[in-house]
Amino acid sequence: MTDVIVVGAGPAGASAALTAARAGLEVVLLERGPFPGSKNAYGGVVYGRVLDDVLPGWYDEVPVQRWVTRRSTMVLTDTQALTVDFRSTAWGEAPYNGCTTFRADFDSWLANKAVEAGAQLVTSTVATGLLVENGVVVGVTTDRPDGDLRAKVVIAADGVNSFLAKQLGLLPKTDAAHLTLGVKEVLSLPREVIDERFGVRGDEGVDVEILGCTRGIAGGGFVYTNKDSLSVGVVVSIDGLAKSGIRPEELIADLKAHPAVAPWVQGAEVKEYAAHLIPEGGYDHLPELSAPGFLVTGDAAGLCLAAGIWLEGVNFAIGSGLAAGKAAAGHVQRDEPLTSYKQDLEGSFVLQDHKRLRKAPGLVLSDRVQQQYPGMIADLVEGMFTVTNPTAKPGVLTLLRRSAKKHGVKLRHLAADGLSGGRTFR
Amino acid sequence: MGELVVVLLRCTDLRPGVDPLTGAISRDPRASALSASDAAALEHGLRIGELLGKRVLAMTAGGPETEAPLREALALGAEVRRVPVTASYLEELAADERALAQALVAALQGEVPDLVLCADRSADRGTGALPAFLAHELGCAQAPGLVSLELTPDGLVAERRLDYGRRERMLVPLPAVCSVEGAGVRLRRASLPASLQAATAAVPVADVAVKPGAVRVVRAGPSRPRPRHLPAPTGTSRERLLALTGALLSHEPPTVVGPVGAEEAADELLDFLVRQGYLSEARTGWAVT
Numbered sequence: 001m002t003d004v005i006v007v008g009a010g011p012a013g014a015s016a017a018l019t020a021a022r023a024g025l026e027v028v029l030l031e032r033g034p035f036p037g038s039k040n041a042y043g044g045v046v047y048g049r050v051l052d053d054v055l056p057g058w059y060d061e062v063p064v065q066r067w068v069t070r071r072s073t074m075v076l077t078d079t080q081a082l083t084v085d086f087r088s089t090a091w092g093e094a095p096y097n098g099c100t101t102f103r104a105d106f107d108s109w110l111a112n113k114a115v116e117a118g119a120q121l122v123t124s125t126v127a128t129g130l131l132v133e134n135g136v137v138v139g140v141t142t143d144r145p146d147g148d149l150r151a152k153v154v155i156a157a158d159g160v161n162s163f164l165a166k167q168l169g170l171l172p173k174t175d176a177a178h179l180t181l182g183v184k185e186v187l188s189l190p191r192e193v194i195d196e197r198f199g200v201r202g203d204e205g206v207d208v209e210i211l212g213c214t215r216g217i218a219g220g221g222f223v224y225t226n227k228d229s230l231s232v233g234v235v236v237s238i239d240g241l242a243k244s245g246i247r248p249e250e251l252i253a254d255l256k257a258h259p260a261v262a263p264w265v266q267g268a269e270v271k272e273y274a275a276h277l278i279p280e281g282g283y284d285h286l287p288e289l290s291a292p293g294f295l296v297t298g299d300a301a302g303l304c305l306a307a308g309i310w311l312e313g314v315n316f317a318i319g320s321g322l323a324a325g326k327a328a329a330g331h332v333q334r335d336e337p338l339t340s341y342k343q344d345l346e347g348s349f350v351l352q353d354h355k356r357l358r359k360a361p362g363l364v365l366s367d368r369v370q371q372q373y374p375g376m377i378a379d380l381v382e383g384m385f386t387v388t389n390p391t392a393k394p395g396v397l398t399l400l401r402r403s404a405k406k407h408g409v410k411l412r413h414l415a416a417d418g419l420s421g422g423r424t425f426r
Numbered sequence: 427m428g429e430l431v432v433v434l435l436r437c438t439d440l441r442p443g444v445d446p447l448t449g450a451i452s453r454d455p456r457a458s459a460l461s462a463s464d465a466a467a468l469e470h471g472l473r474i475g476e477l478l479g480k481r482v483l484a485m486t487a488g489g490p491e492t493e494a495p496l497r498e499a500l501a502l503g504a505e506v507r508r509v510p511v512t513a514s515y516l517e518e519l520a521a522d523e524r525a526l527a528q529a530l531v532a533a534l535q536g537e538v539p540d541l542v543l544c545a546d547r548s549a550d551r552g553t554g555a556l557p558a559f560l561a562h563e564l565g566c567a568q569a570p571g572l573v574s575l576e577l578t579p580d581g582l583v584a585e586r587r588l589d590y591g592r593r594e595r596m597l598v599p600l601p602a603v604c605s606v607e608g609a610g611v612r613l614r615r616a617s618l619p620a621s622l623q624a625a626t627a628a629v630p631v632a633d634v635a636v637k638p639g640a641v642r643v644v645r646a647g648p649s650r651p652r653p654r655h656l657p658a659p660t661g662t663s664r665e666r667l668l669a670l671t672g673a674l675l676s677h678e679p680p681t682v683v684g685p686v687g688a689e690e691a692a693d694e695l696l697d698f699l700v701r702q703g704y705l706s707e708a709r710t711g712w713a714v715t
Contacts, residue, residue, distance in 0.1 A: 028622070034494075035456040108456060122621055123494075146617035188447045267655070269446030 002026045004328045005140055005151040006119075007127040007164060009036035009111045010103075011314045012298025012321035013157030017114035018054065019325025020155075025332055027119040028149065029111065030142065032126045037107025041274035043182060044224035044231040045207050046106060047098040047315040050349075054322060055113060059096050063105035065226040066205025067091060068098040070198070073309060074260065076212040076221075080378035081260035092204050100205050100224050100231070106314075130154065130167050130294070137168070137293035153328040153338070155295045157321060160277045162300035170287040170296055176238040178281030180219060180306070183248040184233025185256075187268035191228040197264050198225055209311065212374030213255045217244050218365040221255050222311075223264065229271055230264065232256060235278060235311075237365060248275065278313070280306035280365075283358035289345070290327075290338040297324040305353055307360035307425075308369075319350040359424045368417060372407045379403035430539040433471035433484045433504070434530060434560075435464045436548040437492040455491035462608025463545030464495075469611040470575050470604075471543045472502055477577045480540060485533060487511045487526060487636070493629045501616030501624035509533045509632045522639035527559035533632035538564065539601060541582070546571045546605040557605040566601040574610045 006017045009031035017029040033039040045068055051058040070087035091097040115121050131139035131148060139150035156164040160179065165171040198206045210221035219236030234251045241248065256265050279302035286302050289295065297303070298317035305312045327341035345351040363369060383399040394402075404411060437460060439453040460468065468484060475482035484499035486492040487509040496506040509529055542564065547554040554570065561568035573593075574585040582598040587607075598604065616624070659666055668674055683694045699705040 034459060038457065104454070104456070120622065120625055122618075122625060125618070125621070142618055144615055144618040144621060146619060149618060188445055190447065271443075271446055 001139075001150045001152070002028050003151060003332045004028070004153045004155060004325075005030065005127075005149055006155045006157055006325075007140060008032075008157035008159060008298075008300070009114075009121060009123075010040055010107055010157060010159065010298060010317065011110055012300070012303075012317035012324070013155070014107065014110040014114045015054075015318045015321030016155045016157060016295075016297055016325035016328070017111075017119040018117050019322050020328050021114055021117035021119040021325075023325070023329035023333065024118075025329055027114070028151070029114060029119045029121045030125050030127050030140070031111070031121065031123045034124050035104070035108055036111035036121070036123075037102075037104040040103040040107055041182075041184070041276040042103055042313060043184060043222050043233060043235070043311070044100045044226070045098045046101050047312060048318075049095060049097070050315045050318045050322075052095065059094055059099075061109070062099065063101055063109050064203065065100040065102065066200070067096050067203050068100065068207045068224075069204040070200060070206040072206065072208040074208060074210040075374045075377050076210055076258060076260060077375045077378045079259070080375075080382060081258070082378050082381050083260075098207065100207075100226050102226070110318075127158065127164065130164055132168075135292055137291065140164070152332050153293060153295065155297060155321075155324050155328060156300050157296075157298045157317075157324075158300055160279050160299040160302075160304075162296065164294075165287060165296045165300050168291050168294060170291065171300075171302075175281070175285075176242075178279065178285045178302070179238050180235050180278045180280045181238050181241060181248060181275060182233060182235040182278050183252060183273070183275045184222075184231050185252055185270050186226070186272040186274075187230045187232060187265055188271045189228065189230060189265075189268045193267075194225050194228065194230065200225065209309070210255070211370075212378075213258065214251055214370075215244065215246060215254065216371045217241055217246070217251070218367075218370045220311075221251075223261065230268060232261075232265060235306075238277075249273070278306065279304050280361055282306070282361040283351070283354040286354070289342045292338070295324045295327060295338055295341050297321050303350060303354070305357065306364070307353075307357040308364035309425075310353075310357070316350055316353075319348055320345060323348065323350065357424060359420065363417070363420055363424055366417075368409065368413060372409050373417075376403045376407040376409050379406060429480055430534070430537055431471050431475040431478065431480050431482045432534065432539040432542045433468050433482065433499070434542065434544040434556075435460055435468065435484055435486045435492070435495055435499070436545060436552070437464075437486055437488055437495050438549055440549055455489070458488075458491045458494065460495045461545055461549035463547070463549075463606060464608075465613050466606050466608045466611050467543040467545050468499055468502075468504075469613050470606055471541075472504065472614065473611075474541060474543075474575065474577055474582075475504075478540065481505060483507060483534075483539075485509060485530060485632075487530060496629050497624040497627065498616055498621075500627055500629075501620035502614060503620075507533060507630050507632050509634060509636070511636050522637065523553065523556045524559045525637040525639065527556055527563050529634045529636040530560065531563045532634040535632075541600060542566075542603040543575075544603070544605050546607050554605070557603050561603040564601065564603065566603060567599050568603045569596060569598045570605040572604055572606045575604060575606065 003025035004020045004027045006013045006029045009029050017027045021027045069092040072083050072085045075082045126143040127140040128143050129141045130137050137154050141148050156162050158164055205225040208223040213221040214234055214236050217236045217240035221234040224231040255261055279299055281302055289301055297320045303316045303320045305316055323344045330336035331338050380399050380403045437458040439457040440459055443452040471482050482504040484504040485507045489512045500506045557570050569584045571586045572584045576583045584596050584598050586594050588594050
């Protein structure tokens with residue numbers, strides 16, 4: 001019998017193991033891959049400030065590709081692109097803001113911190129189920145011979161499709177409505193070419209979030225710069241993708257061929273292709289986060305913030321993992337109830353942000369925002385900057401009415417969505 | 427006869443990254459694993475060791491990244507030992523397999539094993555020569571490239587593939603060095619308690635050094651040339667076919683000049699060549715006269 005079993009050595013699991021091990025507990029960290037991060041995929045930006053307290057100076061040793069110093073938000077139509085571009089030199093200095101990194105590197109680094117704290121990492125081992133006695137989780141079964149392992153607390157950090165949480169009924173068996181599919185290509189390009197095309201130097205990197213590049217399927221796209229490669233991909237609603245009959249790689253091909261993106265990726269060679277489910281249900285669709293002897297954290301708990309301009313997962317995984325490890329330690333050492341985990345999360349950014357932005361997924365993934373607004377905004381801006389002399393310049397309101405009408409947007413809908421957006425992001 | 431069945435394991439990144447632009451290969455030490463042949467060698471070793479009632483020693487030659495497979499072997503009941511080799515990529519290109527065989531035998535610390543098992547070749551750039559060098563150093567028999575290895579009342583019976591689908595069965599005298607293909611065995615997995623125990627166990631490192639190779643490699647080019655960018659063809663396949671064959675292009679119709687005599691035929695040919703620009707008038711005049 002061990003104190004804590006953590007299933008999954010991703011950011012949530014490694015953080016939970018780190019906190020529990022530092023509290024003096026005996027921790028076993030199970031990982032199905034040959035090493036942490038070997039099977040994980042994500043878009044590409046980690047916001048590591050959540051580690052400030054637990055790993056001071058983390059930025060000096062994290063396996064970074066580039067520090068994101070430039071953040072762009074793009075609205076695309078087939079022929080137009082509008083970009084809001086922001087850059088800050090402060091993001092390129094300690095304590096930094098976000099970085100691009102590869103999960104194989106980042107997850108291994110974080111899991112190693114847990115091992116240094118005393119957790120025992122067991123790789124190439126799949127937790128196949130939970131051991132439940134009298135309604136209390138008392139351990140896990142694994143795919144190894146003689147593979148039952150008992151513990152006082154089991155923390156499920158086994159990812160978005162958590163079989164352990166499903167076994168307890170915390171997650172529905174299928175939930176396509178609240179999941180999106182992220183697909184990405186890693187494209188090889190020489191470092192100096194990336195620096196030149198994206199206007200960066202040294203370790204500076206760029207994060208580009210894109211709306212209107214998914215053929216009307218609810219979702220968006222992204223381009224991230226790594227040292228000598230680009231991560232290019234889309235995140236789309238599974239329901240929408242299924243109804244459209246479009247294959248996800250076609251959407252990436254579209255994005256790469258867009259006139260605003262093609263010059264960035266010209267001459268690049270595909271190095272890697274990855275796909276991953278993302279829980280985007282938000283606060284209103286979070287599962288129960290604990291059961292007797294059991295905690296669920298990270299993607300397994302749906303703790304991924306998908307709020308339009310904010311798309312963050314790893315920092316929420318780490319934040320929730322740290323809280324899960326703390327709750328497990330309180331339970332084992334002081335017999336505190338595991339429900340303290342949720343209370344702890346309610347007091348932290350993890351659930352505060354989810355709660356405040358609970359309406360964001362519905363708004364951002366709505367038909368108008370996804371299908372009508374990109375074209376309307378692009379036409380409005382094109383109208384503003386197109387010089388039509390000898391005709392006099394039209395007023396902005398005239399242009400707005402004209403482009404709204406062209407794209408079937410009623411001004412009252414625009415006002416309603418503006419109000420809703422204001423309330424959501426206030 | 428010795429007391430050991432030794433299994434020599436080669437650990438390497440089985441799926442190294444290949445930069446699509448430069449062809450440069452990058453190996454991730456975290457992804458170091460046993461090839462199918464190495465895993466089969468370990469399984470044969472454990473099985474035969476059990477049947478002979480002898481200790482099984484699993485050895486790798488490499489850096490600390492090779493300890494993960496050794497821990498798996500440890501969890502399966504083998505003794506383990508690592509021969510420290512920290513060669514760079516270029517040094518490995520010039521590696522002297524005889525020197526490696528000598529180091530591996532030295533790491534046995536004077537023990538003479540009944541049976542040495544290894545993969546028929548390493549997964550990265552193996553020549554398959556190591557088993558022969560080992561047999562030479564140990565002064566024992568060798569049976570390379572085996573697909574099955576059975577202990578019978580007559581002794582150790584090995585089978586290997588031959589050309590044209592034939593197979594060869596051999597009685598292998600012990601002590602021997604046998605190399606095996608990744609086939610014909612069901613691999614066992616270590617139990618969870620044994621894995622947990624092995625995860626923190628120390629892996630002994632042999633106090634031997636591998637002599638550097640006589641050849642020094644100073645530079646290695648990419649493993650394949652950089653791919654050329656070819657523009658995608660334009661037009662339909664029919665249009666491209668027509669352009670290639672010139673089927674619908676206007677051209678001079680054939681001229682029937684005969685039957686004529688030899689001189690007239692020669693004049694016709696020379697006129698044709700002049701018309702096409704292959705001969706000048708002056709040269710024609712000279713040729714005709």
